[in-house]
Amino acid sequence: MEIKSNQKIRVRLESFNRELLNTSIQKISEIIRDTGVYKAGVASLPTDKRIYCVLRSPHVNKDSREHFEIRTYKRIIEIYYDASVNIFDLLVKSDLPPGVFYRICIS
Template sequence: MKGQRIRIKLQGFDYRVIDQSASEIVETAKRSGARVSGPIPLPTHIVKLSVNRSPHVDKKSMEQFESRTHKRLIDILEPTAQTVDELKKLNLPSGVDITINV
């Protein structure tokens, strides 16, 4: 698999869980003999919502909510067959969304 690259993108609402998962992936890849670039923090996506507190009138009374999506990017350069096998066996928390591009 020389000359190939595996790009792993992690997303989630809790940055601590994402950083922990990223460090597990990096350790696993380095242990299997691949070069690793990252984790690279990508911009946080923030969604803000404003909702009326009252169902009737009083527009001045609003409640604000926000959702933050944290992202990390990991590039595994020159992966071996052992690297792919080790990454398949890896158990990660449920709060992390993983996208893998080869």
């Protein structure tokens, strides 16, 4: 499998919901497949886990606490493309679900 050019776009996706993240990856993969651009693949990054400790009562029972956690799931898609295809505009106009944060880096 040969890479046609050295132009690369890296899309980094982050979300608190894993299902939203997977559906947005499938949507981007369909957009890439329809244009016929070579895609390197999807790589998953480590999940960030933030744990917050909160007192249950502000005045008494200082030993009674609740723990809450927020997980942030992250993925990276690398896309190799030709100069003839304007893949950046297709990615910007793609309608990703709310709750998915994405960054597009061109290198």
